[in-house]
Amino acid sequence: MTKTTSRIIKVDALSRVEGEGALDLHIRDGKIKDLKFRIFEPPRFFEALLRGRDFSEAPDITSRICGICPIAYLLGSSQAMEDALGVSVTGPLRDLRRLIYCGEWVESHVLHAAMLHAPDFLELDDALQIAKANPELVKKALKLKKLGNEILEVVGGRAVHPVNLKVGGFYKVPTKARVRSLIEPLKWAIDASRDLALAFGGFEFPDYEYDYTCVSMRHPDEYAIQDGRIISNRGLDIGVSEFPDHFVEEHVAHSNALHGKTKTGEAYLVGPLARYNNNFDQLSKLAKATAKDAGLGKICINPFQSIIVRMVETLYAFEESLRIALAYEEPDASCVQVTPRAGTGHGCTEAPRGICYHRYSLDKNGLITKATIMPPTAQNQKQIEIDLHGVVERYMDLADEKLKWRCEQTIRNYDPCISCATHFLKLNVTRD
Template sequence: MTGKDIPIRAGLKTRRIDVDYLARVEGEGALMVDVVDGELRDVQLKIFEPPRFFEAFLQGRALTEAPDITARICGICPVAYMMTAVHALEAMLGIRPDEGIRRLRRLLYCGEWIESHVLHIYMLHAPDFLGFDDAITLAREHPDVVKRGLRMKKAGNDIVKLLGGREIHPINVRVGGFYKIPAVATFTALLDELKWARDAAAETVFWAAGLDIPDMHRDYEFVALRHDSDYPFSEGRIVSSRGLDVEMAQYPNHFAEHQVPHSNALHSVRKPDNTPYFVGPMARYNLNRDRLSSATRKLACEVGFDRTVDNPFESIVVRALEVFQAFDEAIGLIDNFFVPARAAEVVPAGGGVGVAATEAPRGLLFHRYEVGEDGLITLANIVPPTSQNQLTIEEDLRDLVASNLRLSERELTMRCEQAIRNYDPCISCATHFLRLQLRHG
């Protein structure tokens, strides 16, 4: 984070800001913004995260290994990877687990959304709004706020730990269901803390809505799952704010991945015009507000969020609303516990093509597998949320820089970082470090 004057071309004076590591994101990346003579020239979100080649080493592995292997793509949202693999492979094999399994899977998703969203709200994003480097310094001035966040996060992690075995890279998820269904009493033992956490989530919504939120509006194409009755986790159709409404299997017909030289993450675009689109909490919220619980809708009304949200800086409030929704649903699922007939369905032999999309905390996650008759994977394609948002992030930054050139370099750098964190980018997923290199004259 140094600012210095360096001439880049005769007659032009250019200042450069280097932030050697964009902090509070998951992974390694950089942002380069070029402003020459007061004019914005270029914006590139670079992802340095070294490639790990998951899709390649899935080839030749048994389909039953896919959930545990794909979990390792991301330490923060392993459940989303595991469950997307599970849904894709179950769809291929014609496995239909019963309502009890379906509900437990929703509960597991609730747990992961909570731990991931609360981590982001309190530890990664809030410090931007309040002018702190991190949650630890924030805690020195606002200890009760940070302690509330940590306790909520733990409540989410407790769900994942009980049902998944551990918080990071759970071990209890399998194609067909679970290895073991924990005793009902172990779930009901969580209820008191979950009810405290639901109240804390409501406080979080009011607190987030009261932050000093920068104003910025753009015309986005929001893309998310939409289900007949429930707020979307892993079922439904892929819909967009511009009229797309297709089955999951149609995803490759409407979205494409491109590679650009400056990034180890592939960029996704909408076909046919190669346009950017927007996945994640705001997209889900805008396309599924009518699927929220009545308590969440009431809360949203109280903070003035019974509307389409098109300011990405308001994503922190939307995440808080989703945290409330997840606690609310988790409590409902445990209150009306539905014991599955069996822990898992039998996995039949055979192969084919399996496709699924689910809503990871950061947005739509797509998996496609081709499997031989011997049950070994021959081809895997995984499209994480962050690579889908990458172009949209670049366009947000373009807009933001162009309209905020009056800000000091420090302020503009901070604002750009905050704007990137609006998307909670997970660069480990999209291949991770953001190095902010802002050059302007």
């Protein structure tokens, strides 16, 4: 008779992520018996509480879905409303929106790469421990993150839940002097973010690759951030309003977040890796060179290397910010005028973690009758479970504590924003 060996590994409250999630892993005789990535972040019912509210309130209300990526909500909902109301925001106001979104990419990417993800590669608990060994690296990262927040403050009034964005544009455009004050720090930041990308490129990366279905936005003229079409590396190319025809949400028992999948039931990937793989050709010369020097090809399918991609995107966001700041002239009007009417509108932007889709229906007075929001982490959830399966199978021989850490690191590859997804993680591993 063969002896049955059982291992149970549990992570009850995942750390260094935004929000509350857990992982249950049950291994029997060297095979995965059960693996569940659970989101137990309590539901807050945004889509229900928006009903009956004025269209103009959606940006401020939905921004409270997430304190790390409020622009994805402020802007995604604004653009959906503009779509419903038949206006578009172009020219210098669109440039200002791109500038503040660059600020959010920087603040979120640097926080995650340097403070939440990097400790995994160094087998340290947190960035404060990195600071003991390499204070200059951590100080540099903090300074970069601070500059991201400054961009948010200059354009939006404050770093968390900015107040200056609205349907149609802004309440007040920033002065030329305020925007120009960013120029010198931005020049420094481009070099400093390259340093960090190269430092992270020197990490040892776990051996795991996956042939992802990468879904991202694509814009004809620039690396997509705030608008464009939705594309994939499998040939998908659709307008934002067609999103619901191609992607669906599934409600599973072990998660308070709805799982996103393609209409044919497949998992897909959104976020930095998907953007990089789909839109590498549109990165700047320096961003491409930095990716190469940090060890990346034109395609990256090792999710652990997303830490490098985040710094490449950070560098690009600083270059874009500099370009916009140098060209900035105060526009005559701070917003486009909008008039309420009945209709349905769609909006989609590239949140730091991936595409974030909004759809709203309005009655003739501009009151919201229906709201649907698909945040990036909900879309990635199914793919995270697939990666976890692959990583556990590859690293089955690791001792429980090391395997548990490797699983946590696998989840952190996604920079999961659990607060967003709920409408997310604890790790529990069981080995029989």
